[in-house]
Amino acid sequence: MLDLAIIGGGPAGLTxxxxxxxxxxxxxxxxxxxxxxxxxxxxxxxxxxxxxxGEITGMDLMIPWPEQCQKFGLKHAMVEVLRVEHKxxxxxxxxxxxxxxxxxLAVMVCTGSTPKRVGFSGEDEFFGRGxxxxxxxxxxxxxxxxxxxxxxxxxxIEEAFYLSKxxxxxxxxxxxxxxxxxxxxxxxLKNTENIELVLNSSPAEVYGDKMGVTGxxxxxxxxxxxxxxxxxxxxxxxxxxxQVLKNEDGSFICDVNDWGEIIVDLKMKxxxxxxxxxxxxxxxxxxxxxxxxxxxxxxGIQAIGYIDERLNG
Amino acid sequence: xxxxxxxxxxNFEATIAEGVTMVDFWAPWCGxxxxxxxxxxxxxxxxxxxxxxxxxxxxxxxxxxxxxxxxSIPTVMFFKNxxxxxxxxxxxxxxxxxxxLDALLA
Numbered sequence: 001m002l003d004l005a006i007i008g009g010g011p012a013g014l015t016x017x018x019x020x021x022x023x024x025x026x027x028x029x030x031x032x033x034x035x036x037x038x039x040x041x042x043x044x045x046x047x048x049x050x051x052x053x054g055e056i057t058g059m060d061l062m063i064p065w066p067e068q069c070q071k072f073g074l075k076h077a078m079v080e081v082l083r084v085e086h087k088x089x090x091x092x093x094x095x096x097x098x099x100x101x102x103x104x105l106a107v108m109v110c111t112g113s114t115p116k117r118v119g120f121s122g123e124d125e126f127f128g129r130g131x132x133x134x135x136x137x138x139x140x141x142x143x144x145x146x147x148x149x150x151x152x153x154x155x156x157i158e159e160a161f162y163l164s165k166x167x168x169x170x171x172x173x174x175x176x177x178x179x180x181x182x183x184x185x186x187x188x189l190k191n192t193e194n195i196e197l198v199l200n201s202s203p204a205e206v207y208g209d210k211m212g213v214t215g216x217x218x219x220x221x222x223x224x225x226x227x228x229x230x231x232x233x234x235x236x237x238x239x240x241x242x243q244v245l246k247n248e249d250g251s252f253i254c255d256v257n258d259w260g261e262i263i264v265d266l267k268m269k270x271x272x273x274x275x276x277x278x279x280x281x282x283x284x285x286x287x288x289x290x291x292x293x294x295x296x297x298x299x300g301i302q303a304i305g306y307i308d309e310r311l312n313g
Numbered sequence: 314x315x316x317x318x319x320x321x322x323x324n325f326e327a328t329i330a331e332g333v334t335m336v337d338f339w340a341p342w343c344g345x346x347x348x349x350x351x352x353x354x355x356x357x358x359x360x361x362x363x364x365x366x367x368x369x370x371x372x373x374x375x376x377x378x379x380x381x382x383x384x385s386i387p388t389v390m391f392f393k394n395x396x397x398x399x400x401x402x403x404x405x406x407x408x409x410x411x412x413x414l415d416a417l418l419a
Contacts, residue, residue, distance in 0.1 A: 033406040034348035041344025059344050078351060080406035097408040128385040128402025137343040140372070141384045211382045231384070 004303045005094050005104035006030040007081050007244055010038020012110035012279030012292040012299075014065045017074035019300025020108075025307065026073065029102070031094065033080040037062035039112055039280070040289050044136045044162040049289055057136070061289065077102075081244050084109065086253045086272055090310075105310060106303045109245060109262070110279040110296065113238035113287075118150055122206035122213075123234070130213025131206060131232050135159040138231070139166045147231035148173055148216050150203050156235035157181050157189055163233065164195050171227050173198045173218055198225070206232055240281050257283050268299040274306055315361035317353055320369045325377055329392040333364040333417045335410065338381075338388045340372045345404040346387045352407045356414070364414050393417050 003025040006013045009032025020028045030036065040046070043058035052061065066076065080097035084107055087093060094102045115133035117123055123131055132138040139147075139162060147167050149160045152174030164170045172189070177199040179186045189195060201220040208214040208230075215228040240260040245252050254270035254277070255263040261284075262277035264270055270277050278295025280287050320328055320336065328334060337353050339346035357366040371378040371386055381390065381397075391399040391413050399413050 034352050034404060035350060037344060037348065039344075041347065043344075057342070059342070059347060078355070078407065080408060097406050128388060129382065130384055132385050134343075134345065134385070137340070137345060137387075138385045140340065140342070141378075212384050 001027075001091070002029055002102060002104035003027040003307050004029075004106045004108060004300075005084075005092065005102065006108045006110070007084065007094070008032060008038075008110040008112060008241075008279070009036030009066075009076070010110060010112050010279055010292060011040065011062070011065070011289045012112075012296040013038075013108065014069055014074075015293040015296030016108045016110065016276075016278070016300040016303070017069045017296075018072060019297045020303055021069065021072035021074045023301065023304045025304055028073070029075045029077050029104075030069075031077045031079060031081045031096070033078065033097070036066045036076065038292075042134045042136055044159065046289070058289075083244050083246060083248075084253060084275075085247075086275065090274060092274065105307050106274040106276070108268075108276040108278070108296070108299045108303060110277065110281065110292070110299075111241040111244055112280045113240050115234070116237045116239050118203060118234050118236050120203040120205055122208070126206050126208055126213045126232075129211075130208055130230055131234065133234055135162050135233055138233075139163050142167050142231040144168055145231065146171070146229045147233060148198075148203075148227055148229050149233045149235065151235035151237075152176060152179050153235065153237065154181055154185075157185060159233060159235055160189070160195055161192065164192055167231075168194065170195045171198050171216075171229065172196070173201050173203055173216075173227075175202045176200065198227075201225070203232070238280065238287075242281060245277075261285070266298075267302045268295055269302065274310070276302060315358045317357040318365055318367040320367045320377065321374050322376055325369075325374075326395075328365060328367060330395045332394065333398075333414060334392040335360075335364060335366050335414060336390045336392065337366075337368045338371050338378060338383045338386050338390070339368055340370060340386055342372075343386050348404045349387055349389075352410065355407060356410060359411075360414060363418060391417055 040058040254272040276299035279292035
């Protein structure tokens, strides 16, 4: 029986593991199907992680984290978790992708979120063949070419800047005519010569041939516009990865809100005793590395107290 | 301990020509590629003697990436006797890759 099972290996999971093991729990396993680090490892530039100055990529920021945790005894199980079962005696069973299970006294779930599909025609067909959600991964394949970016949030703008340094031209397709980003960011956007803003517009269709995308059709206030680009990068928000918290009948083992975000209190407790959640998947998440790490620290500390009480009353 | 095969222009065709080969197209700057790196290493050990597990660094071997129309990484391609049998785009679990290999080996 594990003391604490941590599901997900991003900043929240790693920090929960750090605090739980350093705080005295002997038997803590973090379940992450591959190398830990989380979605931030796809980010091209981090400017707002406290104490880390200069331009740093998401990947560089996350590289030392697992090593630090392992020093205090956190174990990493490289396996996918299918679901977490809450049993009648108050403990949990982790159902794993390899068909085996593991029991745990407490669970911290921090499985984050996944980039959302926009929903235009051809998006799924051409995903990975011209349609991408990762500029740092795939921008390289469009060196000196023209690309389109779909979205108008902070991530879309940040990645449009990144692509503008590699590509000949970036079309930023945004469904509104204003941006919520900071005023100086919007100013910089408007002043970047090789970024063309295509506002009040939405993508209708990507088309291409057997080698991949060759163009994008956009619905604008002036009618349909054809943008002949081989690459289309989409950044329109994220879907919450809450599948592991579903029972076999589709109901959740703890309370979630209308958006599928996990409802937690300030101690990262869910409605189910011994079950904690944090990072991008919880309600009101600011979706920042520093806050996800904060959630993990809180959950790690809380789990220590919960397990102590359960074992020693 | 078996290791994956690093592919380049000189050994690519010969490597995929016979049997079942898994090719992981990756690059050093790609977060999701790094995420699946330890999975690929484990598969190389577990499938030793059964299938060839290999990697193409798309930064260094652009010709191969262009030939197969790679536009997103990680892209994992499966070959059987030189023919493309399956393609997966994006990070996935070890189980998912193993299932593809097992299906081609059956």
